[in-house]
Amino acid sequence: MTDLLKGKVAVVTGGARGLGGAMCQLFSDEGAEVIALDMGDMTYEKTNVTYMPLNVTDKQESKEVFDHIIEKFGKIDILVNNAGITKDALTRKMSDDQWDAVIDVNLNGVFNLTRYVGPHMAEQGRGSIINISSVVGTYGNIGQANYAATKGAVVSLAKTWAKEFAMKGADVRVNTIAPGYTMTDILKTVPDDLLDKFAKMTMLNRLGQPEEIANAALFLASDMSSYITGQLISVDGGMRL
Known part of the structure; x- marks a missing residue:
C-alpha cells in the first residue's frame, strides 16, 4: 500500500x-484511522x-457520536x-412506512451527521466528504420511487455542500459516487x-466488486483528487438502463 491516507481520520457510515x-x-x-458507524455488528476485523x-x-x-x-x-x-436501506414497492402500493423509512435513513441520515462534520472541516480548513448514491438516482427504477428520490437528492446535497463548506476559502471537497450493481451480500x-441479466446491462458485461467502489472512494478521499469537487462519479461498468 501507498499510505495515501496516512495521518487522516476517516468516518464511514x-x-x-x-x-x-x-x-x-x-x-x-x-x-x-477509521471509524465505522453502523447499527449492525461488524463482519470483519481490521x-x-x-x-x-x-x-x-x-x-x-x-x-x-460526532462529539x-x-x-x-x-x-x-x-x-x-454510505448507510442506506431499500423498501421497494410500486408507487401505488407503497406504504407511508416504506416511504418514510427510506427517506429517513438515506436522506435525513446523510444530513444529520454532515451538518456537524461539514462545518468542522470548514473550520479546520480541509476535508473530503463523499456521498454514496446509485445508478438508480440517475436513471430511476420501477418499484424504487423512494430509493431513487433519496439517491438523486444526495447528489444535489453534495453539490450544495461543495459550495457552502468551501465558501470561506477552506479546502473542503464534496463529491458523490453512484455505484452500479455490485456483488455485495444482497x-x-x-x-x-x-x-x-444485470451484467449484460453494462458495457463491461460484468458486475462490480465492492473493492472497485472502495477504490473510487479512496481516490476522492485522498489528495489524488485535490482539484475535484461537486462532481458525480459513476462506477457502474458503463451501465445501460
Missing part, C-alpha cells in the same frame, strides 16, 4: 459490512478500524455517507439468471 466495510478496510490499509454504533436517523445520537469522535481523535478528515442471494 454503514461501515460494518458491504461497500462501507470495503471502504473502511481499504482506508485502514492506506494509513487512516487494524485501525474502530466500531461505533449509530442510528443515522437519530439527530441527538448523531451529534453525540465523541472529535474528543477521541481530535478531527475528521474524511466522511463517507446480490449474492439473487438467482444467477438475474445476475447475468
